[in-house]
Amino acid sequence: MSRATEGKRNWAVWALLGPGLAFIALLLIVPVIDMTLISFRSESFGQILPGFTLANYTSLVRDGTYVQIFLQTFLAAALVTVLCILLGFPVASLIADAPAKWRGLLYFLVAAPLLVNTVVRTYGWLLILGRKGLVNETLAWAGLIEQPLALSGNYVGLIIGGTQVFLPFMILSIASSLVAIDRRLIESSAILGAGPVRTFINVTLPLAMPGVIAGSVLVFSLMLGAFVTPLILGGTAVKYLSVAIFTDALVLFNLPRATALAMVLLLVALLLYALQKRLLRRFEYYA
Amino acid sequence: MSEARTWNSLRAVAAAAVYGFLIIPLLVVVLFSFSDKSFFTFPPSGFSLKWYQAAWASERFLGPAVRSVVLALLSTLIAVIISVPAALAMRKMHPGRLRAAIEFLFLGPLIVPALIVGIALLYSFTKVGLIDTFPGLLAAHALIVFPFVFRAVLTSVVNLQQHLIDASAILGAGPLYTFRRIVLPALVPGLASGAIFAFIVSLDQFTVSLFVTQTEQAVLPVAIYKYLYDVNDPVVAAVSTVLVVFGLAVAVVIDRFGWLRHLGGTSG
Numbered sequence: 001m002s003r004a005t006e007g008k009r010n011w012a013v014w015a016l017l018g019p020g021l022a023f024i025a026l027l028l029i030v031p032v033i034d035m036t037l038i039s040f041r042s043e044s045f046g047q048i049l050p051g052f053t054l055a056n057y058t059s060l061v062r063d064g065t066y067v068q069i070f071l072q073t074f075l076a077a078a079l080v081t082v083l084c085i086l087l088g089f090p091v092a093s094l095i096a097d098a099p100a101k102w103r104g105l106l107y108f109l110v111a112a113p114l115l116v117n118t119v120v121r122t123y124g125w126l127l128i129l130g131r132k133g134l135v136n137e138t139l140a141w142a143g144l145i146e147q148p149l150a151l152s153g154n155y156v157g158l159i160i161g162g163t164q165v166f167l168p169f170m171i172l173s174i175a176s177s178l179v180a181i182d183r184r185l186i187e188s189s190a191i192l193g194a195g196p197v198r199t200f201i202n203v204t205l206p207l208a209m210p211g212v213i214a215g216s217v218l219v220f221s222l223m224l225g226a227f228v229t230p231l232i233l234g235g236t237a238v239k240y241l242s243v244a245i246f247t248d249a250l251v252l253f254n255l256p257r258a259t260a261l262a263m264v265l266l267l268v269a270l271l272l273y274a275l276q277k278r279l280l281r282r283f284e285y286y287a
Numbered sequence: 288m289s290e291a292r293t294w295n296s297l298r299a300v301a302a303a304a305v306y307g308f309l310i311i312p313l314l315v316v317v318l319f320s321f322s323d324k325s326f327f328t329f330p331p332s333g334f335s336l337k338w339y340q341a342a343w344a345s346e347r348f349l350g351p352a353v354r355s356v357v358l359a360l361l362s363t364l365i366a367v368i369i370s371v372p373a374a375l376a377m378r379k380m381h382p383g384r385l386r387a388a389i390e391f392l393f394l395g396p397l398i399v400p401a402l403i404v405g406i407a408l409l410y411s412f413t414k415v416g417l418i419d420t421f422p423g424l425l426a427a428h429a430l431i432v433f434p435f436v437f438r439a440v441l442t443s444v445v446n447l448q449q450h451l452i453d454a455s456a457i458l459g460a461g462p463l464y465t466f467r468r469i470v471l472p473a474l475v476p477g478l479a480s481g482a483i484f485a486f487i488v489s490l491d492q493f494t495v496s497l498f499v500t501q502t503e504q505a506v507l508p509v510a511i512y513k514y515l516y517d518v519n520d521p522v523v524a525a526v527s528t529v530l531v532v533f534g535l536a537v538a539v540v541i542d543r544f545g546w547l548r549h550l551g552g553t554s555g
Contacts, residue, residue: 013376017389020373020437024392027430028399031407038410087308090301108542113309115541116534117491119508120527123515124312127319127524132327134315164308196294225400227494232512242402249406250498258406266403273398 032266039259048255056260065239070264073241076155077223080162084170084219085212087163091171092211093204096178110171118165122232125161126152129233157233158240162223169222170215177211178204213279221272225265241265313531320524338525348526351510354421358506359489362428363482366436369429370481371474374440378447390441397434404431405498412499419501427499431492432485439481440474447473480546487537 040052060066095106113121128134129151136148151157181204189199230240236247241261248258323333342348373393380386396404408427409418417423447470455465493508500509507530515523 013379016372016376016379020369020376020393021389023369023430023433024395027408027426028395028404029392031411032399032403034411035403035407087305090298091305094298094302104542108538109306110309111542112535112538113313115487115538116313117508117511117527117530119493119511120316120530120534121312123511123523123527124314124316126515127315127327128312130327134327137327164312167305167309190291196291200294225402227402232515242400245402245406249409255410259410262403262406265400269398269400269403 035259039263041256043256056256069239072239077220080223081216081220083163084167088170092174095175110168114168118228129157153235161229161233166219173215174211177208181207217276316527320528325520338521342522342525351505351507355507359486362489363485365429366433370436370440374444378444393437394434396430401494405495409498419503424504427495428489432488435484436481439477443474443477
């Protein structure tokens with residue numbers, strides 16, 4: 001190709017990219033850079049003061065409350081991920097083994113809840129777990145409890161709600177790995193005398209790992225940044241990173257501290273994305 | 288063989304319980320919306336449609352619902368208009384660092400948690416007076432749904448066959464005619480699935496909407512949250528039931544096209 005056509009081609013490519021790049025730059029890059037700068041400023045009564053400081057970051061490390069927030073957020077996200085694996089595996093395995101005519105319906109029942117508004121799904125859990133919710137009313141009616149159990153406005157509600165909201169992603173991810181397994185491997189294992197438990201541990205589980213790991217990274221990062229479920233089911237009393245950012249920004253109007261917290265979340269999200277990309281490439285290599 | 292049978296029945300029971308766990312919050316919302324009392328009772332008693340009437344009469348939901356639908360349609364349209372040239376450009380670029388970097392930027396609004404987008408836009412919009420305005424809300428939603436359309440269109444673009452475009456050119460068609468008759472039809476599947484997902488993501492978007500609006504421009508999920516916070520009676524359940532039915536209807540439609548399984552990373 002001659003230099004002239006090459007140049008013309010480049011010009012056309014950049015013209016096509018222009019609107020998209022301008023759009024992202026204006027609405028994402030510049031605001032995120034602004035946010036980064038704000039995290040190095042200080043404030044007084046909601047007013048940003050001149051001069052730069054590291055105080056917002058040093059206080060994140062020194063102040064025990066923030067260390068606790070980070071720890072509890074990570075623990076909650078990890079717990080939700082583990083619960084999603086445990087609950088998701090039987091369903092994914094059922095889908096993979098189901099005859100073709102049932103498979104569609106089984107997939108449908110997993111994915112359909114994803115299309116219902118997240119606020120609505122979380123509200124459903126509030127009705128179930130609230131002080132006068134389904135669980136407490138049922139237990140009281142059966143005479144099993146005198147006082148209502150505290151199931152919402154705390155970590156219990158947050159974990160249960162988060163698990164239900166993100167479980168479909170885990171099931172779809174594990175199922176895609178299980179469906180790809182060569183059935184002859186399972187049959188060979190049985191013919192060679194292994195029972196179903198042994199076949200599961202030695203054949204199915206190792207082959208399902210790509211799906212489990214990909215699903216785990218996805219669920220963990222979604223739960224880490226989740227806001228709706230922690231806000232509605234955990235309440236503002238719960239120490240959760242996203243809720244703390246919200247409270248600092250919109251309730252206390254301390255934007256520098258809110259953005260410093262947000263920077264930590266952004267950094268972790270980017271690291272998890274890089275990890276996800278790397279894992280995907282690795283699985284493609286083996287497949 | 289009996290060990291295998293036990294194993295299979297155990298799995299079926301566990302899976303059934305998990306399916307129940309996935310469905311129960313939706314079921315409870317629907318049941319509660321028909322309750323004749325304003326609080327939860329067990330066993331359930333009575334049947335009434337009064338919460339639906341109250342939701343319709345209340346000024347708190349209809350406006351935000353209309354705004355949410357208009358917002359979802361317009362933000363999807365903007366994302367489509369920007370995505371098509373962007374995806375076509377990606378096809379013409381050589382694979383390499385630059386192409387990967389640009390793809391990363393275009394997927395950025397999906398990679399960055401919605402909460403971060405919200406807080407970053409809160410500050411930027413405050414500076415230029417876009418907070419609590421419809422144009423600001425629209426820009427924020429267009430940004431959030433853009434990666435979903437871009438990703439779907441990109442898949443179609445990659446499958447676009449160069450020899451069809453060459454053939455069209457050789458046969459004397461101008462670039463516009465080729466675009467209209469060859470390129471655009473090839474992009475339709477990607478555009479359609481991307482647009483549907485974008486529409487749903489916009490309707491579902493709570494976090495960013497909460498950050499860039501105050502009272503004037505409330506969208507439906509935010510209106511539901513605020514009502515839940517202030518009043519919390521079955522009116523919320525009635526409004527929510529409408530959204531449950533809508534979500535399941537959309538699920539049935541996109542399942543027909545075989546797209547349901549490709550759902551990923553839409554929540555937050």
